Amino acid sequence: MEDDMFLEPSEPSADQEQKTPDKNNPQKNKSKNKNNNNFLWIILGFLLLIFINRNDTLTPINPPKKLTYSEFYSILLNNQETQEIKLLELTESTEHILKGKFKDNTEFTLNIPTKDEKILEDIRKNVANFSVVPAQTFWSQMFFSFMPIMLILGFIWFVSNRGAQMGNKIWSFGKARTQTQSKDNKITFKDVAGVDEAKEELQEVIEFLKDPKKFERLGGKIPKGVLLIGPPGTGKTLLAKAVAGEADVPFFSLSGSDFVEMFVGVGASRVRDLFEKGRRASKVSGKGAIIFIDEIDAVGRLRFTGIGGGNDEREQTLNALLVEMDGFTTQTGLILIAATNRPDTLDPALLRPGRFDRQVVVGLPDILGREGILTVHTKNLKLAANVDFKKLAQQTVYFSGADLANVCNEAALLAARMNKDAIEQEDFYKAIERVTMGPEKKSRVISKKEKEMTAYHEAGHALLSLLLDEVDTFTKVSIIPRGMAGGYTLTPPTEDKHYMNKKELKGQMTVLLGGMASEELHVGDTSTGVSNDLEKVTNIARHMVCVFGMSKDLGPITYGNSNQLKFLGRDMLEQKDFSDATAKKIDEEVKNLVDEAYNRAKNLLKENQDKLEKIAAHLMEKEVIDIDEAKIILGLAEKQPESIINENNKTASA
Secondary structure, three states: OOOOEEEEOOOOOOOHHHHHOOOOOOHHHHHHHHHHHHHHHHHHHEEEEEHHOOOOOOOOOOOOOOOOOHHHHHHHHHHHHHOOEEEEEEOOOEEEEEEEEEEOOEEEEEEEOOOOOOHHHHHHHHOEEEEEOOOHHHHHHHHHHHHHHHHHHHHHHHHHHHHHOOOOOOOOOOOOEEEOOOOOOOOOHHOOOOOHHHHHHHHHHHHHOOOOHHHHHHOOOOOOOOEEOOOOOOOOHHHHHHHHHHHOOOEEEEEEHHHHOOOHHHHHHHHHHHHHHHHHHHHHHHOEEEEEEOHHHHOEEEEEEEEEOOOOOHHHHHHHHHHHHHHHHHHHOOOEEEEEEEEHHHHHHHHOOOOEEEEEEEOOOOHHHHHHHHHHHHOOOOOOOOOOOOHHHHHOOOOOHHHHHHHHHHHHHHHOOOOOOOHHHHHHHHHHHHHHOOEEEEOOOOOHHHHHHHHHHHHHHHHHHHOOOOOOOEEEEEEOEEEOEEEEEEEOOOOOOOOOOOEEEEHHHHHOOHHHHHHHHOOOOOOOOHHHHHHHHHHHHHHHHHHOOOOOOOOOOOOOOOOOOOOOOOOOOOOOOOOOHHHHHHHHHHHHHHHHHHHHHHHHHOOOHHHHHHHHHHHHHHOEEEHHHHHHHHOOOOOOHHHHHHHHHHHHHH
């Protein structure tokens, strides 16, 4: 999520901070000493094992039989007949040592004189399996004895050291790797814009942390948990940090994925450790504490769902989280805040009152919110005098806070690339196009035929957006490739719309099919460039029939749950709530809506073919045309009068 630059990897508890007077990061030193002590104990353990295994004073379980010289010699002389001695091995050293086995696999050993050549001759004569092993030096013995142990110790030290450097301490699997907010970069509500309703909802939590007696005197209970719900990039994480900054309490942040490990039981252990840290910090501060879990759907997902199967480790972690949320009370001043953009996947036990008592929706900002967000993200930028945040907010409908932050950054980069002294309004417009469509691909070589086809395609979209009152007018049309598109027509919404009527949806479909209709009118054929348009049109038509109840034949009924995200196991097992005959009617109705929009687009373009030719010709020449240029080309000061539009619509329907 956003603004991770304000996080510092740290793992101290609040009571530890009180006990350690060292100035140079005492917690880090303490943790390091703990790791060193663990490593030292492991080394001592290995050395003890070496001592036990290599100590000659200890009696083996099956010690070899020690023979005297005379006993061995008598057996040796008769060995050709008896075959009593099965194996002999001579180790050369200061004292020659004979090791052997009898035919019953009993081992024996003895020392022989160094210069006794006769016994060696008798051994070679009477023992078939005889070998001489050179004596090993002291250093070679030490090398082969200790090298495997040293390699193991070295590997453990390397893993431990690297793990500590990366913040994943190998000796503390069960510890929660929390992140805390830096005191030097404390975030408050002044740093958050565009989510005024959510800030009001959370203001109650802040007031409770500042003055709990205000609520306790009337017997009221503050919510134990607050769940922030909203699309990605809307500022959920930033909002949680701002709550902690406003209340001036310890803040512990973790991602849901941090609980998931390959080792069984680690996730549940980290949950318990996280809440224990929060309780200790709350007691030490005397003002409470906040625990924030980002992307809680990673650990709070619905338990066993049939086809999808289950995950025992994740379910154990979720169970531990549920128990901890039941176990703590607001009397301790500990508040849990979580964020997700997939609330449909969360387990119902997690959402019930008593755990997450309050759900706060953090949606996309409106025009005033976008203006405020742009102000926040440009406070450290050098802006030109012509920058108008209100106009920029009008051009960025349905942009999230993260999108707007990206626009501001891209505008700064574009201005720097052009060696400008300040960021101008035009830089922001270019940044919006770059964020929306991707960078321009001016180096791509396009044939004249492809360029002409693209020009007529985009001209069809642009002209229909001018002819139809129920749709937004285009602001810019280009045949320069951007991203995955060969050309594009920008038609940003002029206002925030939460609802659309049937007429507006049909108008959108008509404009989308304008590119395909224009291609067919020009060359009598269509290209593969219409695939994205067809996908959008089909989706709109199906939603009109199945979701919005805008079909006369099928009536105001919702069919299926195609507008919802499928959650494996839960939704896959749901039966279709309509018959095959109804499914056939749905397909027919969808096709009729698409055909109606296509015929309307084709007829409108045919009636205004001269205007289509003008726009396409100018696109072939200049490659980019804005709305003002288009109106001059067509001789239009504004959109056509209503009477002309209605006349064209009648012609299209006929």
